[in-house]
Amino acid sequence: MVILTLNCGSSSAKYQVYDWANKDILAVGVVERIGLEYSTIEHKANGKEEYHAEFSSPTHKEAIELIIRMLLDEEYGVIKDLKEIGAVGHRVLHGGEVFKQSALVTDEVIEQLKKVIPLGPLHMPANIMGIEAARKAMPDVPQAIVLDTAWHQTMPDEAFMYAVPYEWYTKYNVRRYGFHGTSHLYCAKRAAVVLGKENKDTNVIICHIGNGASVCAVKNGVCVDTSMGLTPLEGLVMGSRSGDIDPAIIPYMMENTGMSAREMDTALNKKSGLIGLCGKSDRRDVLKASQEGDHRAKLAIDMECRRLKKYIGGYATLLDGKLDAIVFTAGVGEMARHVRLGACKGLEAIGAKLDEHKNDVCFSRNGEFEISTDDSVVKILVIPTDEELVMTEDAYALMNGTYDVHTNFHYTFEEKTYVNKGRERDLKKNLVKNPELASILAIPR
Structure with missing residues (x-):
């Protein structure tokens, strides 16, 4: 089984395919210039030639469809059937006061995300379009949202409140939310491993x-x-x-x-x-x-x-x-x-x-x-951060019914024995050079 992660920006869609059983990255790629006169894709799969091409992608729908075709491609792909995809994890910029942790996608979840758009007008529409396009292309695959803001929910009131009229918070949700949460989460837990604590x-x-x-x-x-x-x-x-x-x-x-x-x-x-x-x-x-x-x-x-x-x-x-x-x-x-x-x-x-x-x-x-x-x-x-791995593990746990908020959840990368196989291969090459x-x-x- 593999886990697909998608990170949709305003004009791009990054993706990664992770082999859960072997704990290895099978492919990574990015579609850029979505909505412009032409779009580009860069696709890298283990043991295969890199693929670069230009194509037409007026919306994220066409980008997601091409990503799926690349994953299934006889020459450049890494899976033979979409049934091999066990779950899809989507990076979402803002959860507002609604989402405090990762969650499985439902129609109701999407409607709630749309209400948060004013808090992230540059990113949220693209995030939501990516989710909707992926659900349409893979309607039977469990999909999860992983929030940039979730990690920061442990901040005390005196940290997340602003010294402005209090009703700005109660009526308009004006507060500190924080971002890059998946990166901070990964690095905090890896730092504990490195420090032996x-x-x-x-x-x-x-x-x-x-x-x-x-x-x-x-x-x-x-x-x-x-x-x-x-x-x-x-x-x-x-x-x-x-x-x-x-x-x-x-x-x-x-x-x-x-x-x-x-x-x-x-x-x-x-x-x-x-x-x-x-x-x-x-x-x-x-x-x-x-x-x-x-x-x-x-x-x-x-x-x-x-x-x-x-x-x-x-x-x-x-x-x-x-x-x-x-x-x-x-x-x-x-x-x-x-x-x-x-x-x-x-x-x-x-x-x-x-x-x-x-x-x-x-x-x-x-x-x-x-x-x-x-x-x-x-x-x-x-x-080195690994936001995609956090997304992967959250999506797998949500699909499997074992997920919990990060303060109660144990990630595989919290083990000292954890090894990122892709990085390990590259590190060995670098050690030869330096x-x-x-x-x-x-x-x-």
Whole structure:
């Protein structure tokens, strides 16, 4: 039996096929440019040639149909019959106050998700279209929603409430929800394994840094605060999002420029952050420009790292002086050595000392690494995230009737013996190219 996971964005659909019995990834892929003049698909299956093509995909319906055809394809596919798919897991941005944990999809669930669209207008319609398209293509297969916001439901009132009129919360659900929940969940539980502790005894700060970025404070194994808020706009300096700003800037700029509310929303979400500061969002491009003397690119890096450092330091105070580790994850957190270096400067004040050589060596997404000095009281770890595995396990458990909220549920990756076979294959290749990586593996192989 295999589990299919789908992550539908506004113009894309990422997917993964997981062999449950052998605990291995069979295929991954992405359809992009959905709804544009032409769409593209990139499909990678174990032991087979990669497949790239252009096609017409006006909606997510055509994208899902093509994904299914690819999975069944004689040359590039990984299954022979749709009956081999035991469940489908869908990533959903926002559960609002309605969904506090993963759930099986029903007509009622979809109607409830539609009511949450105002809290995530850029992402939720695409999430829902993907679910509806998959249900139509595979009507007999159990399907599950896995919420970005579910992990953060353990935050106390003083963390998730805003100091605004209370009726904004009671009437309009204005509160901090947090995002990147599946990533924070995975990394929190893997950090406990790396540290050799029980999840309930683990205190970590997780920095999920990609184009979107958020920090999460984890106390005794659960989330107690996070940097994103009602939407994914709050918090860190991101690829195209502003993160924290003085709220008075919004009416000030609207009055001075005549911008509408929609135009302001677009400016803060798509034209700010690194793009707004230096015209680039890819950290490699920003770093290259900075090294070539671009002052604004250097400013962007400095601002991103400073904001990260402020959140890490602030969240350390929420953990009662018992911080075990700082975790970097996601594309930038796992690969951008200069961002980790900048974010960790000065963290000696909270007992975290970065080993600059280890940090420089750590340029791999295939293993879990420790990049702190040997005498660092607080460990600094790089843990590649695996949101798809969280989705896979939730979907399987819901289909099997064994699912429970994450505080009561045990994932396979919470075991020290757990191995991601795909990453292990790639790690072995990297170790041949760079033997020094073995010296910073958090769990020696």
